Amino acid sequence: MPAPERFTDRTGALAWFDRERAGLVAAVQWAREERFADTAVWLSVCLAEYLDWRRFFDDKVTVCGVAREAAHRAGNRVGEAIAWNDLGIALQETGRAEEAVDAHMRARDLYQAVGDRLGEAIAWKNLGITLRQAGRVEEAIDAHTRARDLHQTTGYGLGEAMALDNLGLALGEVGRAGEAIYAHTRARNLLQAAGDRRREAVAWNSLGATLRAMGRVEEAIETHEKALERYREFEDWYGTGQTLSNLAFAHQDTARPAEARTHYLQSANAYTRANAPNEAAKARTRAEAITP
Incomplete structure (x- = not known):
């Protein structure tokens, strides 16, 4: 099938990824064969942003886990560090906080070992996010x-x-x-x-x-x-959902229940569009709890 050299806009790029996702995720798993390992590891890096955007975190755990193993076998420490970092983000989003902390620490240590200060900084930042969500704020x-x-x-x-x-x-x-x-x-x-x-x-x-x-x-x-x-x-619907919920909290603080309820319902719709059903359900529950 013909593939475009460049996408004309974000919508076209995302539509292509949506059609090809299953095949791309499967292709990364060819990294278990030595001749495909380097290309598959790089493909996992290219997929990470898209999988985050669409919130396909189970796919991301699979992709990054395979890439990490392949990079480790090949002695590709930079590739392994990137894979650990991306894996940590996916683990955090699926509620596996302690595993995520370990993944980001491994990424940080690998970046330190190869002298990649930019990569190390990114790993520290992601480690900090995971530590805060685990309640380890200091x-x-x-x-x-x-x-x-x-x-x-x-x-x-x-x-x-x-x-x-x-x-x-x-x-x-x-x-x-x-x-x-x-x-x-x-x-x-x-x-x-x-x-x-x-x-x-x-x-x-x-x-x-x-x-x-x-x-x-x-x-x-x-x-x-x-x-x-x-x-x-x-069209960042997850961020939209978060912000609408924050606006609802603020309107509740100022005793404006109708505005708060409206914002919670809008937040639920945005979360649904973002493939975040748990967050959408919480927003609807908060809306229903408000007495007009």
Whole structure:
């Protein structure tokens, strides 16, 4: 079948991936044959972003597990580090937090061994996210701080921004609200300067959550609206669902139940479009619990 040299837009690219997903996932498993190993490992790297976007995390666990084994057999330490890192993200999303922590630590150690400071910074950042979700917040703060410092050393502004944003979330959880707001604001400014509007949405949403936790609810609503605009621009339905739920929380805080209920229902619809049924069900339950 003919394949396009380039896709004309995001919609066309995603439609192609959706049609070819089963075959691509199967092709990565050819990595068990030595002659296909290098190509299959690289294919797993190429698939990771798409599988995250569509939230096919079980497929991602399969793909990254095979790639990790093949890279290890071949002595490809960079490929193995990438596979461990991608595997950790998938494990975290499927609720296997301790396995995810181990995966990111292995990725970090491999990147350190080969002297890849950018890869090491990314591994520290992902380790921090997993540690925070596992309730190990002080360790997460340390991991995100290391990621930020390494990104500053390498001059990778986007990486520094995402490390700062995640650092802000961890700082907020331990009550260091002023530092958290500074981190989110700095992250947002770096992303605005880079013109990365999708990641900018992440920073706006994080900033809004921290403002709400501080009781600055009207500012939080305004901030979440900015995030929502950018998430919708990219048809990022999971981010849209998160932001709509955050707006619902904020409207509940200000005794506006009708607005809160509407936002929860919109959040449920967005989560459904994002292939996140558990999150959609929670949003509907919250909507139904509100008395008009």
